[in-house]
Amino acid sequence: MKYIVFDMEWNQTYGHERPLSFGRTLSGEIIEIGAVRLDDEFRVEDHFKIYVRPTFYKKLHSAVKRLTGIDRATLEDAPSFPEALKAFRAFCTDDFVTLTWGDSDVPILRENIDAHSLPAWTAKNYNLQSIYMRQIGSKNCISLESAAGQLGIDHEDVHFHDASCDADVTALIAGVIDTAKGISEYQTPIGELSDDDILSFEKIGGVVNLQKLRSDPRIRFTLCPECRRPLEAKRIIPHSSGKKLACLECPDHGKYLLRLRTHHVKEETFNVTKSLFPWTEDVERIWLDRLAVADRKKEKFLSRVRAKKNKKKENAEK
Numbered sequence: 001m002k003y004i005v006f007d008m009e010w011n012q013t014y015g016h017e018r019p020l021s022f023g024r025t026l027s028g029e030i031i032e033i034g035a036v037r038l039d040d041e042f043r044v045e046d047h048f049k050i051y052v053r054p055t056f057y058k059k060l061h062s063a064v065k066r067l068t069g070i071d072r073a074t075l076e077d078a079p080s081f082p083e084a085l086k087a088f089r090a091f092c093t094d095d096f097v098t099l100t101w102g103d104s105d106v107p108i109l110r111e112n113i114d115a116h117s118l119p120a121w122t123a124k125n126y127n128l129q130s131i132y133m134r135q136i137g138s139k140n141c142i143s144l145e146s147a148a149g150q151l152g153i154d155h156e157d158v159h160f161h162d163a164s165c166d167a168d169v170t171a172l173i174a175g176v177i178d179t180a181k182g183i184s185e186y187q188t189p190i191g192e193l194s195d196d197d198i199l200s201f202e203k204i205g206g207v208v209n210l211q212k213l214r215s216d217p218r219i220r221f222t223l224c225p226e227c228r229r230p231l232e233a234k235r236i237i238p239h240s241s242g243k244k245l246a247c248l249e250c251p252d253h254g255k256y257l258l259r260l261r262t263h264h265v266k267e268e269t270f271n272v273t274k275s276l277f278p279w280t281e282d283v284e285r286i287w288l289d290r291l292a293v294a295d296r297k298k299e300k301f302l303s304r305v306r307a308k309k310n311k312k313k314e315n316a317e318k
């Protein structure tokens with residue numbers, strides 16, 4: 001079996017492009033795929049890099065251009081997504097699992113495959129970032145660049161946020177840490193959500209007030225993945241460190257679980273990633289469990305407020 005380490009860059013919409021068919025939009029359109037194929041002992045076999053000509057969001061977003069260094073001319077002559085995917089699939093061989101740094105690449109790949117009406121194709125994926133975090137006992141997300149630095153991997157000349165460079169560095173990390181052990185221990189702990197199940201994914205920047213997330217309409221509303229109707233998060237409750245949950249309901253397509261992950265950027269600014277999960281029995285159990293905890297906390301808080309009020313009243317009556 002081969003290990004395919006992959007990374008992608010994607011373009012964002014400026015918001016004025018025509019939506020995909022049936023009023024759907026894409027969270028990001030893939031413009032570069034970088035990958036490294038490793039043998040069963042995590043030794044490098046081959047490298048892969050391809051630019052992808054965008055079909056839906058043709059105007060390259062200035063932020064994406066700045067971050068990735070990819071320009072319009074590079075993409076103009078690049079193959080279309082179906083052609084690029086075909087080449088990538090050939091590179092992967094037919095017996096493989098994938099490794100990524102973080103959990104955003106797989107859902108974006110799935111969305112792009114779906115947008116082009118291609119048959120579903122993704123393999124079992126392992127998030128090397130979470131394997132690394134577990135092995136060094138860190139609860140905080142560690143960027144690829146920081147991990148490379150911590151592991152003494154030479155990264156002076158690496159251009160981070162270039163898909164093939166990021167894939168190269170991720171592959172080096174896979175060769176340095178105990179990836180085999182990480183994979184054998186890899187499981188979704190009970191009470192955790194599996195990133196394999198994510199239906200849609202969205203990154204929101206410049207969020208300021210973490211206490212009042214619902215006041216930001218980008219967080220309060222999420223589109224139903226089936227009919228694109230905006231669904232409201234009526235209540236947001238804590239999940240685990242840096243994560244929150246909300247239950248969304250579409251009158252036609254039923255319930256979904258929304259997970260919000262907050263990342264501190266600088267000073268008072270945060271990025272929030274929204275991931276949408278299908279409503280399964282396991283998901284319902286997680287939701288009811290967290291809801292019970294949140295309700296107990298709320299009740300405790302309210303009874304403290306009531307007690308204070310009563311005391312004030314008593315004092316006033318005296």
Ligand SMILES: [Zn+2]
Nearest residue numbers: 224227250253
């Ligand atoms: Zn719906």
